[in-house]
Amino acid sequence: MLALIDACQARATARGRLCACLDPTAFGRLRQVAGDLRVARGAAIFAEGESADGVFGLRQGVAMMFRRLPDGRRQVLDFLYPGDLFGFAGDYGSHPASAVALTRASLCRIPLAAARDDAELAERLNNAALRALDAALRGLLRLGRMNATERVADFLHESWLRTGRPDLIALPMKARDIADHLGLRPETISRAFAQLRRLGLIGEIEDNALAVIDGDGLRCASGLPARTGESMRIVNGNHKGLI
Amino acid sequence: MLALIDACQARATARGRLCACLDPTAFGRLRQVAGDLRVARGAAIFAEGESADGVFGLRQGVAMMFRRLPDGRRQVLDFLYPGDLFGFAGDYGSHPASAVALTRASLCRIPLAAARDDAELAERLNNAALRALDAALRGLLRLGRMNATERVADFLHESWLRTGRPDLIALPMKARDIADHLGLRPETISRAFAQLRRLGLIGEIEDNALAVIDGDGLRCASGLPARTGESMRIVNGNHKGLI
């Protein structure tokens, strides 16, 4: 499974690539300032309210961001895959959400100060933030106006594109996590999976990965327009970049 | 009502202020490039999929952004008040949502190209985008993990802070729009209002504005922690800036 996850780090579907096509000088500058950390499965990367003077880039592994209500209810805001940048705090100065690793993970940390001296880095961070904004807006449409099966289908379709393989969806998270992401209960997730399986869109789960039978069908099942050609385009087979 | 809306344009709660505290030179530069437009009530400002090479700033009036599913279902992503910046498209190049004016509105338009020559403008736009991201993340928590009454209370509390008056909430939109924002039906909005009124948190609606009896109580009713001191702080009583 980890191999499947790590494989997707070099794909265009990984949002907010930071160092792709960076010229050697800029890359060197970035490497200078970028911190490096490894965290165990389940470990916190940062917590809501902590002061934030940098953003994180996920090199390997999977993580998720979430917020909580005082009574413990949890909303998983996003799942993070290799290549993703996260932890944007704006000018508030403190993280608006928490992040934990779902698997053993390797990350880098880019101090915000570095972006002040480097216009190109600043623009790349800005683009990553705008991609995060777009993802959040899609999440609002999903939570606000889709029913349970549509939400699950839409989530699987998105995960399919991010996994970058026509035949598999990486699902390194628990049903509970998906439920907290889609505003549903784990039982409802299970029932929706069963329904999509009955519809012939997905197959069985093995090794934290789900067999895909009709990826485009998932998009239709989600209520979204059937776009063609947005599928996974591999950019570089082997990624050796900073993130 | 319009007076109430326009009054809030100068407040700190207006997200993404663009020209506050801008030095005269930078302000002049900005004024040079900023376009100007006026739209009628109900008019489209931009539509999903249209190419986007600039962002909009709302000077006067109220607008909203939304996305649609193919079958017509609509998710209102945000309501926009004077001072708000919106229409960020990232490096996709096309608007990820549509925007329409809810009242007669006056806007300016800042070409993205202008940000390339002006680091300070770029940073301000970036900050506005990060605020939009934070707002979207709060929306995810609301839609994913709050029940109907909590969503309405949370929405009213947010609107209360943005209106900037301790005794009123500006509500220039229809119940239908609020419903499409909160993932509910207009009937449910009506019932939730009735319940909050019964709880003694809000009063009657008059002139598109809602009387507030216990603004902090709205926050509690939303399930969020009762923060103090985040209330409306007026920055300048009279706003004469670009946006």
Place this chain on the structure above:
DNA sequence: CGTCAATTTGATTAAATTCAATTTTCGTGG
């Protein structure tokens, strides 16, 4: 003042949650 749209309110239905029991999977340690 009249018309149409929007809101309110009640009754019914549908969808997802909750509760509960069972099976399967996973992680740990031998």
Place this chain on the structure above:
DNA sequence: CCACGAAAATTGAATTTAATCAAATTGACG
């Protein structure tokens, strides 16, 4: 590598919540 215990997933039945349907009232605007 296997076995064991705990956690997670699955499935069914009952309950709850919000949607839907329908009717009555209010409000906006020419």
